[in-house]
Amino acid sequence: MLLLEELRKLIVMKKMQQMGGNKIESDSSPSLIKGLFEADAYPHETDAIRLIETHISWVLLTGQYAYKIKKPVNFGFLDFSTLDKRRHYCHEEIRLNRRLAKDWYLDVVPITGQHEHPKMDGTGIAIDYAIKMRQFPSPQTLRESAESGELKPDEIDQITRIIADFHNAIEKAEEQSPYGDSQDIKHWFDENFHHIQPLLDDKQQLSQLEGIAFWGNNEWLRKSALMQQRKQQGFIRECHGDLHLGNMALIGAKVVIFDCIEFNPSLRWIDVISEAAFLVMDLLHLGYDGYAYRFLNRYLQHTGDYQGLALLRYYLTYRALVRAKVTLLRKAQNSETSACEQILSDYTDFADLAERFTKTSPVMLIITHGFSGSGKSTYASQLAEKIGAIQIRSDIERKRLFGYSAHEATHSDIESGVYTQEAGQRTYRHLVGLAKTVVDAGFSVIIDAAFLKVEQRELFRKLADECRIKFSIIDFQASEETLCNRIKQRQLNPSEATIAVLHQQQQAAQPLSDEEKNHVVTINTERNGHALEQLLTALSLLN
Template sequence: MVPSVNNQLIESLRRAAAYPHAVASVRVIETHVSWVFLTGDYVYKVKKPVDFGFLDFSTLAKRRHYCEEELRLNRRFAPDLYLAVVAITGTPDAPVIGGVGEVLDYAVKMREFPQRSLWQNCMDRGEVSERQIDELAARLAAFHQDATVAAEGAGTPVYGSLKAVTQAALENFEHIGPLLENRGQLRQLSHLQGWTQGQLARLDANFSKRQADGFIRECHGDLHLGNIAIIDGEITLFDCLEFNDQLRWIDTMAELGFLLMDLEDKGRTAWASRLLNIYMEFSGDYRGLQVLPFYKVYRALVRAKVAILRLAQADTTAAEKETVLSAYSHYMTLAEGYTRPPAPFLAITHGVAGTGKSTVAAAVAAATGAIRIRSDVERKRLFGLRPQQDSSAVAGIDIYSREATAKTFDRLAQLACRLLEMGQAVIVDATFLDRDRRRRFKQLAEVNRVSFAIVDCVANPDTLAARLEARARLPESVSEAGIEVMHAQQRNQTPLADEEQSATITVNTEQPLNLASIAARLAG
């Protein structure tokens, strides 16, 4: 399609007569690669006939192919939103959506939803809850679990290899460097380039193992807050990256890192930490934390690159240049922060069922950036159960037997050790009613030369009973410990010894949680 005909077609699609349904008005959003026509009930997305190298929509056949890809990929998580690929027929002066005859172009037909439903807009209005953060994390973990694994073999593109990761990471510096003149900015870029190259060398075996273990998958590819919506109460991912396989077949940690970076970019650090922890609980991919900082730095640098490249545009005004440099500086500072993680520590909770250990541990993890290891989740994982799966529905297993409990604490210790060796702060969410088990984790902290704390959660007996009764009525509770388990724990627990008191932070969970005080104790 020649540009003149294309321009006429686009103008004609602004008219209601082009559509096979009632249209009061047509609103058009133009991006650098597409035109999006909003008609009220439906949206039609038409790809521009452009070729940028990394994206090629230059022919009608290619535009049809990528429309079909966009439909296929997005229907994985938004089948009610992405409806069909429709032909545009008729003439450039009088086009017909979904007509017959010679095809002028193609469009992806989608259900229109109000812009106020975008996650970013909901968040700005204070309408996003912790429960929805948890749902998003669980949804993403489930999507990654089901996503197609990159195949290996002759003739198959090598996605997620060390070579591919290295090329993508170093391209940021190749593009940014020539646009900088300020010495401070050049030093900052050099520092991040050195850090990136050091990480590539240090983590080369990790990247290769993640590729071999199947963590390179057909992901969303562009998962940031602008591509998530809350539609009819449901969290919906959309606008998957369809035009470049290399950018979509990536490590699941690279995708998670982009979303976390975007939350932190918006000042939602605690939410990012909460999302990360819930994702870990549902995915079990704790080893992936080894490469997560690398991918967060990479994603922040991509944003910095996109910002600074605008300086090369001839029509950029002085005010726009100032805005560009401010955005660039912001993302570079964000990237630098990821290279300096907070000091690690090891904390364990203490208390019988119902004392609020999980609530406190989640809040502490969100406030400090720690990774929460939850005994209820890992106990079920040992039996092949999902976090919210009811073990009583599976015949022949007792996840609370003495043997199961011993194996659970072994698993908690192994995970804590692995995370501490990565330099992660850790809070282990378990009862820790046995002194020998507390001593074991204290020794683990000593071996790894990190501070140790016991977060002792307390509440009065009536509160414990009320909480456990309420939890028993929840359809998808992670913990299955009820009142009988709580009474058994009270009978068999070993009280905190005098020598443990100096490391103990007592939290009355019937009172407001003083997170600042707890975080200060853990940091000290």
């Protein structure tokens, strides 16, 4: 079932980006669609009318508006066979997509009249229904931007804010609902192998697939209780369901996410970390490793869902397997030699990516050290993207711990509110717990905090020893003048540090001990355009 669903998505996900394509001449189109090529079928002026056709829908482009009509088909997992069902799923598509693209999905309108002479949004008895949308002014999706090397950090940041806020707002599955049980999650994971294996004849590929399947079963056995627990905790939600760059467009410098899965609730009522994994996998596949970790880090900092990292590799593997499966189906339906060679290459890419997710890499625990304004957060963020690590920011987690959002002012003075000695100790203990969660999930972690006291640093050195992983301290330095200037220039920053806070830090700071210096990399961030490169080199030498 999922194989057919993914083929459908492979075809449909291009529908918006193709809106600038050529009209499909279609003598095989039914009389209704032929009738809708006439300008007088619409209650508004039209440009030259164009048609995009998939195996489940027709999309008519009229200039200002696009109209999507569902075909009367039944594939088991998808049933549009009756007028009532088509009307129902039209309304579902509007409901679901308005959550993220309310300005583009306008209404469900009746098609009236006769099939040979239809009227869109007419009066009388409906012969069918259409989803009325504003037509995108540009056909380009973010996938095409990525493929041409034009994807930008600001677009990743927009996506992160949109998805994090979306996941926070959408409906949660009730505990007695059929969605999100660990057995159900395993079913969708395992179904990939049932479909891929008969389509392979290469022994090496079959062996690779067997290894991934073996890992997947063991990983599920280890994590099934957590999967079930996350359903009880409310992490199974009515998500988008198909969150990849092909379903995102940039319109007027604003990212718009469209084309939710409307026809099968099992494919959208999923763990939010599974949805995030889809985009991470897509970015990694397209060679945007830094952007993948940029999205993941900002998503986790927004949501605080570090627990979900324990399932991330399972979901990344699942998403890559689904894409691998779809490529093999394309090969089965294409007899052209050159096309088959490209398809096999695509399969190999996705299968290798799935295998990559099953393998662990050496894990590091890195802490920062330095005063406010020294560049800790800036360079920790850049470093996390470069090495594929999780950055945990103390400024954000301190506020979350005490019930504040990242950019919310706590109105705390020095040694008051969330900045008392007791609050600081509680914050660092909390950071230790988060760091262990990340490390246990198989990811390197950068704890972004001032770490001005020996006892704070010692907590993390001991954790690294207990976990038997590498431990490093990055000591960020800058002049007094630079520190003060940076603090004054901060805007919309989770840190609430002031010049007074800086002076208090300088008075209370405990220097790095000789033993600690064995783990230290010192970086001066003042007028140093090569600080990140030097940091990467120093870390590799230290470790």
